[in-house]
Amino acid sequence: MAKDNDPRLLRGAAVRQRILDEAAQYIASQSSIGKLVSISIGEVAEVAVYVRNQARVAHQLKLPFDQEFWGSDVTQEECKARLQEMNDDPSILGVILQRPVPDHINLRSLQSAIHPLKDVEGMNPASIGNIIYNDVALAPCTAAAAVELIRETGLNMEGLEVVMVGHSEIVGKPVAMMLMAEGATVTVCHHMTRSVAMHSRRADVVVVAVGKAHLLGPDMIKPGAVVIDIGINQTPDGILGDVDTEAVKEVAGWITPVPGGVGPVTVAILMRNATIAHQRQIASGWLT
Numbered sequence: 001m002a003k004d005n006d007p008r009l010l011r012g013a014a015v016r017q018r019i020l021d022e023a024a025q026y027i028a029s030q031s032s033i034g035k036l037v038s039i040s041i042g043e044v045a046e047v048a049v050y051v052r053n054q055a056r057v058a059h060q061l062k063l064p065f066d067q068e069f070w071g072s073d074v075t076q077e078e079c080k081a082r083l084q085e086m087n088d089d090p091s092i093l094g095v096i097l098q099r100p101v102p103d104h105i106n107l108r109s110l111q112s113a114i115h116p117l118k119d120v121e122g123m124n125p126a127s128i129g130n131i132i133y134n135d136v137a138l139a140p141c142t143a144a145a146a147v148e149l150i151r152e153t154g155l156n157m158e159g160l161e162v163v164m165v166g167h168s169e170i171v172g173k174p175v176a177m178m179l180m181a182e183g184a185t186v187t188v189c190h191h192m193t194r195s196v197a198m199h200s201r202r203a204d205v206v207v208v209a210v211g212k213a214h215l216l217g218p219d220m221i222k223p224g225a226v227v228i229d230i231g232i233n234q235t236p237d238g239i240l241g242d243v244d245t246e247a248v249k250e251v252a253g254w255i256t257p258v259p260g261g262v263g264p265v266t267v268a269i270l271m272r273n274a275t276i277a278h279q280r281q282i283a284s285g286w287l288t
């Protein structure tokens with residue numbers, strides 16, 4: 001196992017603390033602030049882990065927090081009605097809808113039902129479009145966490161060759177857009193890409209968000225590359241990332257561990273997004 005002070009490990013702790021300190025300061029400066037509500041539909045292990053950490057950190061920050069668990073038999077109409085109520089509830093600051101949702105639920109329709117000013121994950125189609133215009137202030141949390149960790153290396157992002165492995169709407173695509181906004185040259189690989197290795201081997205930075213344990217091996221990166229592992233795979237050996245960390249860290253220049261890398265920063269970004277939503281609600285005259 002990597003030693004704690006292994007310089008090749010790009011840990012999330014320092015980035016997380018900076019972001020949380022800023023959010024805590026903002027929250028303390030407000031006479032009052034609404035609550036962040038996290039909605040889960042059905043039982044999903046990695047969602048439970050995420051929501052538990054949201055609750056813990058919100059409590060530390062003194063940010064009011066609520067979690068709602070909707071049964072996997074909930075109907076689309078019931079979901080939309082509840083989201084509409086939340087949009088109109090002044091005690092609620094923002095809403096995050098955990099993924100995945102049961103197959104019978106139309107996720108995009110629900111994301112659209114969360115008012116953009118309460119959309120703390122930036123996944124309402126009206127919100128995610130901002131990223132195309134380089135407005136990345138309020139972006140999907142995991143994607144923003146990956147970008148913050150690349151920035152932590154100190155590498156100049158302009159012209160940086162980045163390969164994003166995975167093209168999900170909540171991670172892969174936002175990461176690609178956000179890094180392009182920083183001037184990087186981004187290649188996005190996915191399940192139809194003929195050879196991922198052909199692309200990843202020439203990359204300065206490889207970001208992996210596929211959901212396949214140890215998908216990325218040491219032969220798939222060039223020496224000194226930055227490797228950002230966004231995978232959270234439940235396996236009989238515990239939670240593994242999408243990268244074979246022990247083998248890849250012998251070749252990489254930096255590599256984010258799982259746990260201890262992107263995950264903790266994701267939670268911090270969500271808290272920051274909540275404070276940004278609050279500022280936007282004030283700017284829009286919703287709040288005084």
Ligand SMILES: Nc1nc(=O)c2c([nH]1)NC[C@@H]1CN(c3ccc(C(=O)N[C@@H](CCC(=O)O)C(=O)O)cc3)C=[N+]21
Nearest residue numbers: 046047049050053097098099142259260261263264266
């Ligand atoms: N709309 C939506 N957005 C998400 O961002 C989202 C989601 N749905 N569904 C579930 C996944 C999973 N996810 C995690 C985030 C942080 C940790 C985390 O804090 N991990 C810690 C360890 C956690 C622990 O073991 O306590 C770490 O990696 O160090 C885990 C999982 C976000 N997700």
